[in-house]
Every structure is written in structure tokens, then in C-alpha cells.
Amino acid sequence: xxxxxxxxxxxxxxxxxxxxxxxxxxxxxxxxxxxxxxxxxxxxxxxxxxxxxxxxxxxxxxxxxxxxxxxxxxxxxxxxxxxxxxxxxxxxxxxxxxxxxxxxxxxxxxxxxxxxxxxxxxxxxxxxxxxxxxxxxxxxxxxxxxxxxxxxxxxxxxxxxxxxxxxxxxxxxxxxxxxxxxxxxxxxxxxxxxxxxxxxxxxxxxxxxxxxxxxxxxxxxxxxxxxxxxxxxxxxxxxxxxxxxxxxxxxxxxxxxxxxxxxxxxxxxxxxxxxxx
Numbered sequence: 001x002x003x004x005x006x007x008x009x010x011x012x013x014x015x016x017x018x019x020x021x022x023x024x025x026x027x028x029x030x031x032x033x034x035x036x037x038x039x040x041x042x043x044x045x046x047x048x049x050x051x052x053x054x055x056x057x058x059x060x061x062x063x064x065x066x067x068x069x070x071x072x073x074x075x076x077x078x079x080x081x082x083x084x085x086x087x088x089x090x091x092x093x094x095x096x097x098x099x100x101x102x103x104x105x106x107x108x109x110x111x112x113x114x115x116x117x118x119x120x121x122x123x124x125x126x127x128x129x130x131x132x133x134x135x136x137x138x139x140x141x142x143x144x145x146x147x148x149x150x151x152x153x154x155x156x157x158x159x160x161x162x163x164x165x166x167x168x169x170x171x172x173x174x175x176x177x178x179x180x181x182x183x184x185x186x187x188x189x190x191x192x193x194x195x196x197x198x199x200x201x202x203x204x205x206x207x208x209x210x211x212x213x214x215x216x217x218x219x220x221x222x223x224x225x226x227x228x229x230x231x232x233x234x235x236x237x238x239x240x241x242x243x244x245x246x247x248x249x250x251x252x253x254x255x256x257x258x259x260x261x262x263x264x265x266x267x268x269x270x271x272x273x274x275x276x277x
Contacts, residue, residue: 100139101274104237109277111198112188114237115228116275119202123183128157128171142231142238166210166217177212178264180219185275191227198230198237203248211264219263223249 101117104110118140126132133153138146159169166174173179183206191199204226209219228242258266 100136102139102236106195106232108190108193108198111193111230111237112190112200112277113275114230115198115200115202115226115239116185116188116277118228118239119183119185119204119226120272120275123181123204123206125171125179125181128162128167128179128181130154130157130171133157140239142233142240144233145240166215173210177210177215178267180207180209180211180263180267182207182267182272188277196232197240200228200230202226202228211260211267213260215260218260219267223247 100121101113104114121136121140124136126136134150137150137153141149157171162169162171166177167179168174183204186203186205188200188202191201193199202225203223205221205223207219207221209215210217211219224247225245226242227245229240230237231240
């Protein structure tokens, strides 16, 4: 059983426990090709993406709380309110814990910035390697939940699972290939907020797979919404639990699929961002 199949043990992760991992069939050619990618449903994209994007999803556990509170985010149509996608002018976070931005404002905007940057970190390649995974989890989560969460994650990232997505037992890609795992936030909104806690939805697209000539596990994309419950602890926002649901998913465009080397070069050449509301 893959970690994707075990997500229910983390508290119903993956959207009602229905997200499954289906790995693409391999072949000896360049699976990216140069032809246009046919239009596919979002469900067909849930190959290894369903588990990798995110095994962030493996970060949900028992203390998720009750039903989701009413949407507290202001409407962009409300007179006098800033549009949801407009910049606010609030100074972005300047601190860092390793490579992860920290030191967020103690308000709803700070909670959104924290949830968004944490989604990026938890969807990164580092989550597939023991040492970096521990650093990421400890940097993003409430200390009260990190030890239990790390134990759960260690039981998911087994050598068998890593092998099933094309990585060795240390989470490294085969020679000549580049492992891609990125989460790209599209937007965020606050569902509930107090001085000590917040619930934030982060709408994301994700990329995962092996890039390079001869890859049999091409880089594919998916769309999902990550709901993070945060607490104000130690002078910063930290995650106490999170859940993931599929979509909202736009209709696929008619872009030509890039060849494998183009994808690998893009991943190595384009860095990520620090997100702030």
C-alpha cells in the first residue's frame, strides 16, 4: 500500500479519503514528446501527483477540529473593501528559518502569508528526504504536534514508496533525471480568525514527476485546495493540522507539451517566491 492509500489514517486527507495514487505506465521513449497534450480530466491527472502534491496532505491528523466555519473572507464586491487579488501594501515577512520564511504579522494577513509559504515548503523536494523533511516540519508546525507527525510521515516515506515514484531509498532521482515536486499557490483566503488561531484555504497547482531524457514518469500537474489550521505560538503562526481537497480545476489549455529537457532546465533555472498578502 502506498502512502496515498494510507491518508485516511491522518484524518481524512485527500478529500473524503478518495484520492488514490496511480503511477503512469512506463516506456522507453521520451514520454513528454513534442505533440500537444490531449485534454484530460482532473481525475486522470491524479497519478503520483495525488500523493506527492502534497504528501503535505499527510500532515493532517486527529486534532483537525470540527466542521469548517463560515467563510470570513471579505468579498471583493463589498464597497470599500480591497479586491481579493489586490496587493495590500503590508510589509512582507523578512525572517527565515533555514529556507522557509518566518516571522509573520499577528493578523489575518500574516496568517494567509504563513499558510501560503508553508504550502510551498511542504510540497517541495525536501519532503522526500529524511533530514530536510524533519527541518521543514519543525519549521512550519506547532512544536506540540511535530514529533507525532514526523513518526507518521516516516511510516509513509518508505523505500518501497520512494521506489514507486522513481527515487532511491534516500529520496534521490536516478542519474541524468531531475525530480520535480513543487506547489504553486494561486490564492488564499481566511475562513476563520482569532488572535490565537486561524483557518486558511490555499488554492494551489502542483507539479511532480521525473524530468529528463528517457523519463518514464513525466512531470504532470494537478489542482487542489489546502486548508490549514494555524495557531499563534512562540511569536509566529504555525500549523496544527491540514487537509487537502481536489480542485477547483480549470479546463486544460491547448499548450504544446514541452520536451523532457525543457522541463528539467526550467525547474533548475527558475526559483520560487516568498508569498505575502
